[in-house]
Amino acid sequence: MEFLQALFEHEFLQRALAGGLLASIGCGVVGSYVVVQRISLLAGAIAHAVLGGMGIAWYFGANPLAGALVAAVIAALIIGWVKLRFAEREDTAISAIWALGMAIGILFISQTPGYSVDLMGYLFGNLLMMSSSDLQLILALDVVILAFTVLFFRQFLAVCFDPEFARVRGLKVERYYLLLLVLVALTVVMLIQVVGLILVIALMTLPAAIAGRFTHSLAAMMGFAVLLGMAFTTGGLAISYAPDLPSGPVIIMLAGIGYLLAALVRRGAR
């Protein structure tokens, strides 16, 4: 109740709520691709490597999110290239990019005068700090993600479902695979503002993984994952508000509990 009342009074809470809801859209759509393709480790590597871009941007006084966007896309393309060309060393290469990105980020941040608490916000997220320009960025990323998903829905489906068959049909599988990874990168940047880069991977995969247990088509999975994401972010925000807890971890706790419950329900139904 306290949360509802505060929601009417405080604009920052309204922005936080809107940010969570909007980010859930791209998150549910791209998260479903990540889950059906089983590339959550890859998504995690992109998320962590992003710190490199943020640190560099920070050091040079640019917007850390712009740095995150550039770093995420570069990391996605490098990882995708490694995966497509050197599949046998994929595991090591992904871990290396994961760690290198973070190392670069920490080095640059350590050399930046006026080491700021905002760093915690990027690591663990802080919905309450959402500015209207952050909101606009999330909205823009949603539009890009949805546009590509609608346009290339059948191509992405074919690449995820059976890439070999897609290749026989003449599809440029590598091109669509890299495009999908770029969408993952955009989603990472969007979710960093909600739960921070360390927890991104959970928010991206848990709602989609739950949705996948109850749906029989990719589109339905995406729709359900979006709704679940909205429920988790809104619920996390509401629960964390009164006791002044960090919202990101509470959101992830909710998603984790939801995942466990779904696993139990599904097992009971069988």
Place this chain on the structure above:
Amino acid sequence: MTPSLAFQGVSFGYGDGPDVVENVDLEIGPHELIGLIGPNGGGKSTLLKLAAGLLKPRQGTVQVFGRAPQEARDKIGYVPQFALFPRDFPITVAQAVLLGRLGGGLGLRWSARDRDAADRAINETELAPLADRPLSALSGGELQRVLIARALAAEPRLLLLDEPTSNLDQRAEEDIFALLAKLTDRMAVVLVSHDVGFVTGYVERVACISRTLICHGTSAVTGEVINELYGHPVRAVHHAHHHHPAPQGDT
């Protein structure tokens, strides 16, 4: 007449490795049902992938209706090994079959022409009652028919199947072969099997592959040839329709 599929002096190996297939010559006519048989690792799946244009030969040429496979894609139907297929993907039978129509089209809606072709393939494979089921709810034989339907949706004139009946019970196996035999009135059908015994009972012709083409013909699959092919006696040849468990996995 141009053969449906022709290998001429084809050799292929993966990466810098040795040749897995070597100097293979083989021609397949327009209405043939032919089995590529041989031991695991003998290169039959590799030949199928060469025919599908998934691999390019080191030496020699592969032609599908007189063109490179990559340029004849609209005529090729490809059915991968269903036994290795991920079953938990959230997709229905109808959606999976529609993916056989994959081409230049964009957007969420498939064209009426695409949907008609997919419907025909679903009916031909007797999947209509299952069209809205998820793949995860299908039996092995049903899943195999979905993958065949997906290939047929493209209206191919050359159908390539990799181990289409491994892990199927005898009834499902017979259904699949009855379907394939029916299809030969409008396309050539090439299937790969490690199970020489039962395949010879169904197909018109076999080509025995163990790195290279060892034998070739309808009645030539004698005991000595089988011994040469597998390196040891295989007991299944004379009871042709009896399916027995065989080692899984392939190249």
